[in-house]
Amino acid sequence: MEEKIDVADRTVLVDIVKLVQKRRMQGALGDWKNFLMSHDKKFGSNLSDPAKRSRETLVAFLKTFSKEGDLKIFDTILRRYSNKDLFGLFKDKSCDIPEQRLVQNTLQHPSYPLDYAFEELDEDWVVINLRKKNMLLKSTKMVAIDCEMVLCEDGTEAVVSLCVVDRNLKVILKKLVRPNKAIADYRSGITGVCPQDLEGVTCSLANIQNSLRMMLLDGTILVGHSLHNDLRALKLDYVRVIDTSYIFQYSDGNILRRPSLNALCKAVLGYELRQTGAPHNCVDDAMAAMKLVLAKIERGVDNAIPLAQEPVQVPxxxxxxxxxxxxxxxxxxxxxxxxxxxxxxxxxxxxxxxxxxxxxxxxxxxxxxxxxxxxxxxxxxxxxxxxxxxxxxxxxxxxxxxxxxxxMAPDGPNDSKRALEADETTVLKKAKMDPEIEGRVSKKTKMDPEIKGRVSKKAKMDPEIEVNATAISNKCDCDTHLNEIEALNQRLKENDLEIESLKQQLKQKDCEISILNKMVSSLNKKLRK
Missing domain, CATH: 3.30.70 (Alpha-Beta Plaits)
Known part of the structure; x- marks a missing residue:
């Protein structure tokens, strides 16, 4: 490690020292300021900005670190900076191979520097340095990946399943992964994974990182949709990528608005990836990303595939x-x-x-x-x-x-009016289940012709509602019913809040049950021994 630090570029050394400051790391002589006090008797820590210090001072400070974890972080950062040369190589426009052109389009997208920054590198991250760099631009080998993530108790996300497919859509890696942290939410409605699925699973993130490293060392292009999310969860830094959320754009020319994978499948491939509310399937998603890249290559990298604006439908x-x-x-x-x-x-x-x-x-x-x-x-x-x-x-x-x-959605011409109408619609739906509520809502229709019209339209589909609405509206007393409607709305608001509170309690209980199950399983194993 000392040899690598000795030959490292000064800019890299400055960044490493700044990271050390941010993490409050300490070497044999303490933190950065403590080191300066003992190393430089003249200026001490008065000149603490690493960018204003000499290369020799930066090297001397970093050499005071000897802990394995600290040195591993330094090594990860040094290897990542070595990939910056590859970044420039892959952005070279002199290569006419379609696959490499799509890599260029990804690296040159305005969102790339922000999405793929990965500033939180730590000792668990793997930076893939590529072999045979002179042959990289000619390689057309591609694999597509998709991961599903669970929410951990510390607020981070962890990979729980993943799939990798090759150019021929053959599955070459499909694994369930056991996170090394306590899980707060399996997100089963999205991931399709529940606690029972992980029973007996021994595959770790490190195992997956090693498999992917061996798969990509020769410069294979990694394909995915919003791939930076997968790489962040995998703690994997890799340069030669194609992000399908970058290489297609809407017909209005808004390059920053990225289409969903499902929208791309409908527009480009002619099929719907999944029904609304259905769990994700990492095999289907990885295959879809690869199909999209192959379709782009087949139709011509420079030929735009127009995507119609999707209507924003927010529940x-x-x-x-x-x-x-x-x-x-x-x-x-x-x-x-x-x-x-x-x-x-x-x-x-x-x-x-x-x-x-x-x-x-x-x-x-x-x-x-x-x-x-x-x-x-x-x-x-x-x-x-x-x-x-x-x-x-x-x-x-x-x-x-x-x-x-x-x-959560763009404003329409009558946004606040639609919000009120939504509340009224909720009341009308609940009215059919509760005769008392039905009567109160129906009474209001005589005062408000617009609402009366809405109830009448529904009445044509349901004769029972028509009879109730007609009978009760004849007994209307405007002032009284206004107060009743207000009281009803208040009751509904309180019920909604109570339901939301119960949902949160159930989520917490699920988490507690999961932890207890693990404890019971662990105790059973000890008893068997």
Missing amino acids: QSEMAKLLLHKISSGVTSEELYKIVPGDFILELRPPKGNKYSALAIFKNPQEAHEAFESLQGNQEKDSFGRPQKHVTFKLKAGVNASIFVRK
């Missing part, structure tokens, strides 16, 4: 949420509750690097809409046309911070 339950994103790790959930107005439940998402995101879940879409409108901040639109606000504030320590708060 009403999602419309009652606001996404809080690009939140610095220094911002606590308590501070988020103070920043966003209204009554809501906060659901944190796994961090990515030093940023994380969260969902603010309100009782109904109207309250989410009002909370967004009340926020003080610069309003803009994201790449999908969804409204969001950039909100700045001060932390307790007096440090400035900011977050982005985004709606």
Whole structure:
């Protein structure tokens, strides 16, 4: 390791020392500032910016580290910087091979530097350095990958299953993976994996990393959809990639709005990948990514495949949420509750690097809409046309911070009206199950012709509702019924909040049961021994 540090570029050394500062790592002479106090009697730690220090000082500091874990981190970073030369090689436009052209398109996409930065490299990461670099541009070998991830108790994601297929759509690797952390949520509705599926599974992330390393060492192109998510979960750094979310774009020319895998399958391949709400299948997803690349090559890399704008269809339950994103790790959930107005439940998402995101879940879409409108901040639109606000504030320590708060769907011409209509629709649906509610809702129709029209339309399909609505509306007393409707809406809001609370409790109970099952299994093994 000392030899590698001796010959490393000064820019690389500066970055390593900055990482050491960020992680508060200490060598034999302490941290960076302690080292400077003993190493430089003249300036000491007064000049602590690594970029302003000599190469010799940086090398001397890094050589004070001897712990295996620290040296492994240094080695990982040094190997990753060696891949930067390959990055420049792969961006070379002189190669006319279609596969390599798609690699270029991926590396030159505006989102690549952000998505594939992987700043959180640690000792568990694997950086793949390629062999036979002079032959890389001529290689057309490709494999496609897809992973499914579970949520761990520490808030991170871990790979639980993956599949790799070759150019001929043959499955060459398909594994269930046992995470090395406690699992908080199996996300079975998405991953299709439940606790019982992992019983007896011994395959680890390290096993998968080693298999992929041997598969890619010769420069094989790695294909995937939003591939950076898979690589981050796999803790794998690799340069020669094709991201299918980058190489297709919508007909409006918005390069930053990336199509979903399902949308690409419908538009390019002519079939629907999965039905709404169905679990993901990593075999199908990996094959779909490979088919998309092959279709792009067949139709010509430079020939655009027009994608029609997908209508944004967001369930009403999602419309009652606001996404809080690009939140610095220094911002606590308590501070988020103070920043966003209204009554809501906060659901944190796994961090990515030093940023994380969260969902603010309100009782109904109207309250989410009002909370967004009340926020003080610069309003803009994201790449999908969804409204969001950039909100700045001060932390307790007096440090400035900011977050982005985004709606779940673009605003229409009558967005707030649609939110109210959604609440009324919910009331009408519940009315059929509850005669008391049915009567109260039906009475309101005489006061409001627009609502009466909606009930009448439904009545044509259901004669029983027509009889009830007609009989009760004849007894209308406007002032009384307005109060009853208001009370009814309040009851429904309280019920919705109670249901959401019960869901959270069930999720927690599932987690506790999973942990208890593991403890019982462990005790049984000890008893058998």
